[in-house]
Amino acid sequence: MKRKNSNKSDEQLYAMLFGSPAEKEIGFTELYRRHSQRIYQYSRRICGDDSMASDVLQETFLRFLNMSEYKSEMSNVAAFLLRIARNLCIDARKKQSHTISLDDMEIPTHDTSLESKELRHLLVAALEALPDDHKEAIILQAYNGMSYQEIGEATNVPVSTVRNWVVRGKRKLREILATYIQELEQ
Amino acid sequence: MSELVYLFVDGETTHMQKEMLFAALADNSDLQQELQEAILIRSTLEQDCSALAVPPETTAAIFQKAGFALPGSAAAGKLSAASLIESVGMTLKSVVLPTLFVMGGAVLATMYFMLDSSSSQMSDREFAAPNASREQYSALPSAEKGALFGNPAIGETKRLFIGKDKRRQTRMSSERISSGRGITAAVQEQSSEMSENMFGVRTAREIRSENEDVQFQMQSNDVSAISASPLQHIKAESILPKFSSGMNSIDNFPYVLSTSYDDGNGGMPIAISIRGLMNMSAFPQQGNSALGSEFNNIALSIGADISEEMRIGIEGGRQSLRYYTFENGKNENAVLNTSIDWAGVFCRQSFQSLTYSQCTPYAQVTLGGTVSGPSGRFLAGVRWQTSRNFSLSAGLEGSAFLYQKSTNWHSLRSIGLMYDVEVKF
Numbered sequence: 001m002k003r004k005n006s007n008k009s010d011e012q013l014y015a016m017l018f019g020s021p022a023e024k025e026i027g028f029t030e031l032y033r034r035h036s037q038r039i040y041q042y043s044r045r046i047c048g049d050d051s052m053a054s055d056v057l058q059e060t061f062l063r064f065l066n067m068s069e070y071k072s073e074m075s076n077v078a079a080f081l082l083r084i085a086r087n088l089c090i091d092a093r094k095k096q097s098h099t100i101s102l103d104d105m106e107i108p109t110h111d112t113s114l115e116s117k118e119l120r121h122l123l124v125a126a127l128e129a130l131p132d133d134h135k136e137a138i139i140l141q142a143y144n145g146m147s148y149q150e151i152g153e154a155t156n157v158p159v160s161t162v163r164n165w166v167v168r169g170k171r172k173l174r175e176i177l178a179t180y181i182q183e184l185e186q
Numbered sequence: 187m188s189e190l191v192y193l194f195v196d197g198e199t200t201h202m203q204k205e206m207l208f209a210a211l212a213d214n215s216d217l218q219q220e221l222q223e224a225i226l227i228r229s230t231l232e233q234d235c236s237a238l239a240v241p242p243e244t245t246a247a248i249f250q251k252a253g254f255a256l257p258g259s260a261a262a263g264k265l266s267a268a269s270l271i272e273s274v275g276m277t278l279k280s281v282v283l284p285t286l287f288v289m290g291g292a293v294l295a296t297m298y299f300m301l302d303s304s305s306s307q308m309s310d311r312e313f314a315a316p317n318a319s320r321e322q323y324s325a326l327p328s329a330e331k332g333a334l335f336g337n338p339a340i341g342e343t344k345r346l347f348i349g350k351d352k353r354r355q356t357r358m359s360s361e362r363i364s365s366g367r368g369i370t371a372a373v374q375e376q377s378s379e380m381s382e383n384m385f386g387v388r389t390a391r392e393i394r395s396e397n398e399d400v401q402f403q404m405q406s407n408d409v410s411a412i413s414a415s416p417l418q419h420i421k422a423e424s425i426l427p428k429f430s431s432g433m434n435s436i437d438n439f440p441y442v443l444s445t446s447y448d449d450g451n452g453g454m455p456i457a458i459s460i461r462g463l464m465n466m467s468a469f470p471q472q473g474n475s476a477l478g479s480e481f482n483n484i485a486l487s488i489g490a491d492i493s494e495e496m497r498i499g500i501e502g503g504r505q506s507l508r509y510y511t512f513e514n515g516k517n518e519n520a521v522l523n524t525s526i527d528w529a530g531v532f533c534r535q536s537f538q539s540l541t542y543s544q545c546t547p548y549a550q551v552t553l554g555g556t557v558s559g560p561s562g563r564f565l566a567g568v569r570w571q572t573s574r575n576f577s578l579s580a581g582l583e584g585s586a587f588l589y590q591k592s593t594n595w596h597s598l599r600s601i602g603l604m605y606d607v608e609v610k611f
Contacts, residue, residue, distance in 0.1 A: 120233055
């Protein structure tokens with residue numbers, strides 16, 4: 001049963017939301033399994049806070065479920081979900097004072113953490129220093145595995161703009177992390 | 187050329203751009219360094235991505251609100267047949283539990299009638315007595331109350347009971363009391379007159395014969411006189427000898443006056459009730475699934491009146507609320523719970539001054555717990571006293587349960603309509 005559902009496309013699963021309660025549950029469960037992780041990762045890094053990311057994820061899927069009662073066809077479920085999450089994150093960030101969460105500010109230690117873990121913490125902290133559009137482009141590209149074209153469609157900007165955001169953002173990250181990376185190499 | 191490095195790492199270069207990049211990398215160490223660092227950044231971002239997992243609590247909350255079973259749990263992804271079986275089960279539950287509720291009420295009512303049948307002859311009159319008359323006694327100075335309890339003449343009547351002038355004496359007592367001469371004076375005078383007419387011990391047959399005669403006349407004449415008396419609230423047998431059972435009624439005389447909720451048998455009045463609840467809303471919101479409308483709320487309580495308006499006791503029950511428990515914090519090990527058992531102590535405050543047409547408003551607070559954590563309940567309703575020992579209630583009931591997942595405390599709350607059947611023994 002699970003395998004049978006996993007072979008279905010997002011559009012087919014979406015269509016199941018209009019079926020019987022059992023079909024609706026199966027369709028929603030499979031769509032959640034496919035997309036929840038990406039939406040959460042995106043929300044977590046954009047919002048910078050666990051609880052806020054959880055709220056965004058929750059609201060995203062509940063809105064998605066409610067909207068499915070009015071929207072009979074869906075061509076791109078992933079993009080639709082991302083659009084909902086993105087709007088929610090924008091609203092959340094407007095309300096949120098610009099702070100970096102304690103998780104992100106965790107100071108690397110050399111006792112138990114691996115160097116890669118230290119680098120990861122630093123990288124996450126460096127992401128916060130980027131302009132919002134640069135950060136979002138990098139997150140969508142690296143976390144959600146989206147192409148520049150898909151990011152452009154999701155954010156309503158030309159592909160060339162996305163390319164500039166990603167490249168400039170990564171250059172900025174490299175500059176921030178340069179000292180630490182050089183120490184690693186030594 | 188630097189831009190091509192990042193495009194290449196992201197897989198966004200064309201074939202021509204790749205060739206250009208490779209050509210440049212061949213003799214440019216800075217570009218090689220930049221490529222290495224771009225790859226490092228990319229891989230680090232991917233590691234961070236994989237480290238971010240959706241918290242199980244969040245998944246549980248989403249599916250709880252959506253009204254679906256949690257993915258990986260036993261109830262998830264059921265076939266239509268399974269759903270049908272589940273809905274049939276829920277339907278049966280919705281029939282069986284109310285039936286149990288009604289049967290429980292019937293058992294309580296039966297217990298009441300069986301236990302109360304021997305002493306219920308005067309219950310209607312007692313039930314009809316207004317509380318104001320009790321307050322009249324309560325308002326007496328303590329010295330006068332003490333006189334009632336300490337009057338040796340009353341004790342005397344336990345052994346030497348009169349028959350001849352009994353009817354006249356009791357009527358006179360009632361009239362004297364009615365005319366405002368005071369309970370103490372009336373009782374003392376009555377006892378004194380009783381003592382003056384003592385001619386010795388009568389035979390049981392004589393006493394029975396006279397009692398029957400007086401009882402018959404009482405039914406036609408004296409009831410109205412007693413009813414008009416300020417002491418109408420007091421059990422008739424406390425002023426009038428209980429003719430059907432001899433002198434025992436006199437034993438109860440001081441006791442009847444000293445308790446607000448006397449049942450004639452002594453001791454603290456005990457009440458048992460069975461209560462149902464129809465959930466109107468739950469928080470976090472429950473989905474519109476079959477489980478959401480499940481009838482699975484029932485409570486049993488036993489309490490004792492500690493004052494005229496206050497009762498304390500214990501109660502316990504089961505309430506339908508959907509929540510998840512986890513093993514090892516993984517969704518795959520989540521268990522969907524559809525009900526929660528609770529127990530606690532309660533305190534109920536009745537508002538007698540607001541009684542209207544035998545309906546008395548009241549409020550109750552229950553504090554207790556479940557196996558998962560503390561719980562609290564508050565209910566407010568109106569009790570309809572259909573008879574002295576039997577009452578029905580209806581109102582609103584709210585409940586809150588705390589439970590712990592991982593290190594965080596979460597709460598389940600609900601509000602609903604409450605209905606209650608109570609028997610007082």
